[in-house]
Amino acid sequence: MEAKSIIEFKDVNKIYDNGTVGLKDINLTVQPGEFLVVVGLSGAGKSTLMRTINQMHRPSSGSVLVDGVEVTDLKGRALRELRRKVGMIFQNFNLVKRTTVEHNVLSGKISYYPTWKSLLNLYTKADKLQAAEALDRVNLLEKLYMRADQLSGGQQQRVAIARTLMQDPKIILADEPIASLDPLTTRAVMNDLKKLNQEDGITVVVNLHSVPLALEYADRIVGMRAGQLVYDEPINRVTESDLNAIYQSV
Numbered sequence: 001m002e003a004k005s006i007i008e009f010k011d012v013n014k015i016y017d018n019g020t021v022g023l024k025d026i027n028l029t030v031q032p033g034e035f036l037v038v039v040g041l042s043g044a045g046k047s048t049l050m051r052t053i054n055q056m057h058r059p060s061s062g063s064v065l066v067d068g069v070e071v072t073d074l075k076g077r078a079l080r081e082l083r084r085k086v087g088m089i090f091q092n093f094n095l096v097k098r099t100t101v102e103h104n105v106l107s108g109k110i111s112y113y114p115t116w117k118s119l120l121n122l123y124t125k126a127d128k129l130q131a132a133e134a135l136d137r138v139n140l141l142e143k144l145y146m147r148a149d150q151l152s153g154g155q156q157q158r159v160a161i162a163r164t165l166m167q168d169p170k171i172i173l174a175d176e177p178i179a180s181l182d183p184l185t186t187r188a189v190m191n192d193l194k195k196l197n198q199e200d201g202i203t204v205v206v207n208l209h210s211v212p213l214a215l216e217y218a219d220r221i222v223g224m225r226a227g228q229l230v231y232d233e234p235i236n237r238v239t240e241s242d243l244n245a246i247y248q249s250v
């Protein structure tokens with residue numbers, strides 16, 4: 001029997017309201033536990049692809065299955081459950097800067113609670129313990145009570161990773177998570193993602209602009225150009241010149 005995939009795109013197209021083609025005839029299957037890196041020029045459709053997985057963007061046609069569930073027309077509770085299963089981290093971290101690291105991490109519990117409870121800061125002791133554990137996974141436990149804006153960019157991104165851990169995600173999507181970081185912090189963030197992938201079996205999908213990092217961290221690399229998948233190889237078959245070709249073509 002074929003292993004059950006965790007993400008599956010079948011003939012997916014996305015045309016934005018202004019007529020821009022975001023995705024064109026995407027067929028892609030991701031297995032549980034893969035560390036998939038998506039590369040391509042700016043505007044190639046990497047973010048669109050990623051945001052179709054958690055339905056921040058709805059495809060215009062085709063089918064997207066996440067953990068066996070068709071997600072393209074989910075609403076309400078079912079959509080919230082999808083977004084609980086699929087954690088996301090962003091280039092600009094999306095933390096609430098003027099509050100503590102602990103509160104930011106705890107807010108990852110939001111999909112489990114009615115909003116009023118999280119607004120009133122009514123977290124349980126068990127939640128607070130889980131938040132401390134999540135921060136410990138990214139080696140930032142000592143920053144628990146600091147304000148988020150007192151941390152470096154790399155540390156803020158790792159707090160964002162700890163926040164997604166509160167959701168107990170099966171998948172983490174990372175949309176250019178290291179674009180604004182220096183090389184050393186970049187490595188800390190990528191190492192955290194790799195650790196969660198290897199130790200917890202979380203499927204990771206990362207959009208990256210860096211060819212060396214893609215080569216170092218991916219199990220598999222897919223390349224996009226003008227909304228289409230133009231490359232899909234396991235890491236042992238990827239060459240640097242393949243990737244350079246994806247970046248050089250216009």
Ligand SMILES: Nc1ncnc2c1ncn2[C@@H]1O[C@H](COP(=O)(O)OP(=O)(O)OP(=O)(O)O)[C@@H](O)[C@H]1O
Pocket residue numbers: 016017018020021022040041042043044045046047048049
């Ligand atoms: N909300 C939107 N409305 C209209 N067009 C959009 C929208 N979002 C993205 N696009 C367009 O869709 C195409 C794909 O964009 P997308 O952001 O997915 O590319 P990307 O590969 O992630 O680029 P980058 O590396 O710069 O983030 C681009 O032409 C972009 O301008």
